[in-house]
Amino acid sequence: MGRGRKRGGRGEGGRYKKAKPDEYRTDLIEKADMKNERFYAYYKAQKIVPDDEWEAFLDALRTPLPTTFRVAGSRQIAKSLNDTIRDVHVPSLSDVIFEDQKLPPPVQLPWYPDGLAWQFNVPKKVLRKSPEFKKFHSFLVFETDVGNISRQEAVSMLPPLFLEVEPHHTVMDMCAAPGSKTAQLLEALHAQDTLTSSSTPSGLLIANDSDYKRTHLLIHQSARLPSPAFMVTNLDASNYPHIKLSAASGSSKLLFDRILCDVPCSGDGTIRKNIGIWKSWQPNDGNGLHGLQLRILQRAIKMLKPDGRIVYSTCSLNPVENEAVIAAALESNPEFHLVDVSSKLHELKRRPGMTSWRPTADKAISSTYETYDAFVTANPETAASTKLTSGHWPPMSGHELNLERCMRIYPHQQDSGGFFVAVMERRSAEVKPIRERKRNVEDAAEAPQPESKKPRLENETEHSTTGTPAPEAATSGAELKTIVEGGGGASGGGGGSFKEMPYTFLSPRDETLVSCITRLRLTPNFPSSNVLVRNPEGDVVRSMYLTNDLMKEIILANDFTKIRLTTAGTKVFTKQEGGKGVEAQYRILGEGLPVVLPYTDPKSIVTGNMNILKNLVLSHYPLCTSFEQSFRPILDALELGCHIFKFPPGELDGASLSHDLLVPIWKSGVSVSLMVDKKAKK
Numbered sequence: 001m002g003r004g005r006k007r008g009g010r011g012e013g014g015r016y017k018k019a020k021p022d023e024y025r026t027d028l029i030e031k032a033d034m035k036n037e038r039f040y041a042y043y044k045a046q047k048i049v050p051d052d053e054w055e056a057f058l059d060a061l062r063t064p065l066p067t068t069f070r071v072a073g074s075r076q077i078a079k080s081l082n083d084t085i086r087d088v089h090v091p092s093l094s095d096v097i098f099e100d101q102k103l104p105p106p107v108q109l110p111w112y113p114d115g116l117a118w119q120f121n122v123p124k125k126v127l128r129k130s131p132e133f134k135k136f137h138s139f140l141v142f143e144t145d146v147g148n149i150s151r152q153e154a155v156s157m158l159p160p161l162f163l164e165v166e167p168h169h170t171v172m173d174m175c176a177a178p179g180s181k182t183a184q185l186l187e188a189l190h191a192q193d194t195l196t197s198s199s200t201p202s203g204l205l206i207a208n209d210s211d212y213k214r215t216h217l218l219i220h221q222s223a224r225l226p227s228p229a230f231m232v233t234n235l236d237a238s239n240y241p242h243i244k245l246s247a248a249s250g251s252s253k254l255l256f257d258r259i260l261c262d263v264p265c266s267g268d269g270t271i272r273k274n275i276g277i278w279k280s281w282q283p284n285d286g287n288g289l290h291g292l293q294l295r296i297l298q299r300a301i302k303m304l305k306p307d308g309r310i311v312y313s314t315c316s317l318n319p320v321e322n323e324a325v326i327a328a329a330l331e332s333n334p335e336f337h338l339v340d341v342s343s344k345l346h347e348l349k350r351r352p353g354m355t356s357w358r359p360t361a362d363k364a365i366s367s368t369y370e371t372y373d374a375f376v377t378a379n380p381e382t383a384a385s386t387k388l389t390s391g392h393w394p395p396m397s398g399h400e401l402n403l404e405r406c407m408r409i410y411p412h413q414q415d416s417g418g419f420f421v422a423v424m425e426r427r428s429a430e431v432k433p434i435r436e437r438k439r440n441v442e443d444a445a446e447a448p449q450p451e452s453k454k455p456r457l458e459n460e461t462e463h464s465t466t467g468t469p470a471p472e473a474a475t476s477g478a479e480l481k482t483i484v485e486g487g488g489g490a491s492g493g494g495g496g497s498f499k500e501m502p503y504t505f506l507s508p509r510d511e512t513l514v515s516c517i518t519r520l521r522l523t524p525n526f527p528s529s530n531v532l533v534r535n536p537e538g539d540v541v542r543s544m545y546l547t548n549d550l551m552k553e554i555i556l557a558n559d560f561t562k563i564r565l566t567t568a569g570t571k572v573f574t575k576q577e578g579g580k581g582v583e584a585q586y587r588i589l590g591e592g593l594p595v596v597l598p599y600t601d602p603k604s605i606v607t608g609n610m611n612i613l614k615n616l617v618l619s620h621y622p623l624c625t626s627f628e629q630s631f632r633p634i635l636d637a638l639e640l641g642c643h644i645f646k647f648p649p650g651e652l653d654g655a656s657l658s659h660d661l662l663v664p665i666w667k668s669g670v671s672v673s674l675m676v677d678k679k680a681k682k
């Protein structure tokens with residue numbers, strides 16, 4: 001964007017003084033340049049807002065977005081941090097005067113449950129120069145770094161809230177990267193976690209994205225909430241293959257209770273943040289995405305349980321990417337309906353979905369068309385060459401579909417980004433046994449349909465990603481190492497093999513695993529048959545991962561050389577060289593500890609104090625003799641290897657611990673060390 005050049009090039013006095021950087025924006029389009037005649041003409045033709053709101057709407061689009069963040073993590077942790085923000089930070093920011101102006105303190109987003117989301121709006125220079133805001137900013141950076149706070153656009157927090165995920169749900173996030181909504185879904189799945197230990201949900205979350213590199217963002221996101229119920233796949237969502245279940249489960253394929261379709265979109269609702277959109281916007285951005293968006297939603301419909309729920313969302317204002325997609329999906333799936341969620345999140349200001357709109361393929365927006373026929377008649381040649389279909393236009397049955405139950409969020413309503421959300425379920429009378437429903441859905445797909453309304457994925461029994469049928473459930477993991485080859489070539493194609501390392505379940509009698517469990521003093525209910533390693537031989541080389549029962553069933557029943565599974569389960573144990581004269585052993589990883597904690601014998605946990613913690617944090621391998629006298633006999637009595645230390649709440653040198661902290665420790669001959677990564681240590 002030629003940032004530097006523009007800055008320096010602003011003319012007056014540049015030779016003498018550096019031009020003042022804009023304190024709000026990350027790029028440098030002047031407010032006066034935030035215009036686009038195509039955008040105006042198109043959205044005026046759509047009557048996207050009443051005429052008397054048009055200027056307020058545009059004004060909001062040209063104003064920088066406030067900073068919003070969400071207190072993340074499981075409920076108990078989030079509540080404790082939220083109390084600190086409300087009771088310590090907000091009061092300290094409530095009377096700040098900067099350059100003769102009183103600055104507004106952070107406020108809670110009124111619609112977010114339990115007040116866990118916040119918004120503040122001060123220029124960047126305030127964050128640099130006001131001591132109070134600087135301190136708050138450092139707090140936010142730190143807590144974001146360790147995963148307790150998630151910087152997320154307010155409107156982007158909505159879809160997971162409307163999905164209403166519970167720990168027993170099977171959940172699919174079809175277009176998940178970079179993963180801010182995935183993190184929310186994972187938190188909901190883990191709603192029963194406590195301050196120190198993680199629950200093992202019986203449900204599952206699969207986060208999928210067709211972009212391989214972006215799936216690694218998902219893995220990174222999830223690292224702050226390790227879960228034995230979390231998988232990442234790298235597939236084309238519009239062609240997502242069946243996931244098989246074992247013959248014993250009574251159902252041949254995995255269906256989902258909750259599916260999020262946060263589909264790729266033109267993103268003009270993010271124009272306050274991505275101000276380059278002012279220059280580039282044109283109607284074909286949205287026109288071109290409608291087909292893919294519909295195919296993804298159609299695929300979700302096929303993967304949903306009879307009583308399941310789908311949330312479809314975009315950060316686009318364009319009805320072609322929103323109501324048109326919903327209408328086309330509802331028309332070809334009449335057993336589905338839009339759920340009236342007007343009473344949910346009462347404080348959220350929203351507008352009903354649109355029931356009429358006027359698409360065009362004309363970049364200059366000299367005309368828009370009320371119907372597809374009118375468009376074809378006026379532009380026979382263009383109509384033949386564009387991807388516009390009658391499905392881009394409002395349906396004849398608009399009011400029967402209750403499109404007004406969709407939600408539109410406009411920036412001028414509550415100082416947010418622009419967003420669209422629709423909640424879909426099967427009509428309750430239509431909730432039929434799967435067998436019957438399947439036939440009906442297939443019938444509907446086979447019934448003659450106008451070309452434009454025809455979803456492109458009727459052939460759901462085989463997918464280009466699967467090529468050959470996957471083998472049925474593999475051998476039970478009880479006695480043998482059960483090897484599942486890791487998968488290859490994503491993005492929906494080719495039938496080739498992927499190069500991911502295979503997922504190999506260990507036998508619960510595996511010698512190394514048994515020794516690891518014994519040495520770590522885990523209780524007999526530790527789910528040792530759900531431990532996997534990532535190599536074809538099933539050798540316990542370095543790390544061991546834990547899955548829940550459902551994930552194990554899925555891994556065993558499917559062929560992951562055909563379905564690219566990027567990650568599954570959570571890493572819990574890793575090999576630690578013992579040092580001179582001490583054999584190598586396995587230790588509990590810092591990030592795996594909350595998952596393993598429910599299976600540890602409380603009597604084996606060593607309780608320390610703030611002085612001991614300080615010594616462990618500040619020195620790399622503090623000698624046993626460097627600890628306070630009263631603690632040394634306790635250290636001396638510990639076997640060499642991995643232990644769990646607990647530090648109750650306390651204060652020391654201005655640092656405080658507000659709840660129990662549990663960490664893995666390694667004891668070698670003469671020293672002990674804290675086995676957490678640098679970030680956690682910090």
Ligand SMILES: C[S@@+](CC[C@H](N)C(=O)[O-])C[C@H]1O[C@@H](n2cnc3c(N)ncnc32)[C@H](O)[C@@H]1O
Pocket residue numbers: 156174175176177178179180181182208209210211214235236237238262263264265292
């Ligand atoms: C709007 S973004 C999703 C944002 C994400 N839900 C979040 O909250 O962080 C859309 C994502 O869809 C992915 N995508 C595009 N085409 C896809 C397809 N055919 N199947 C699956 N994912 C796709 C893109 O790589 C992109 O990461």
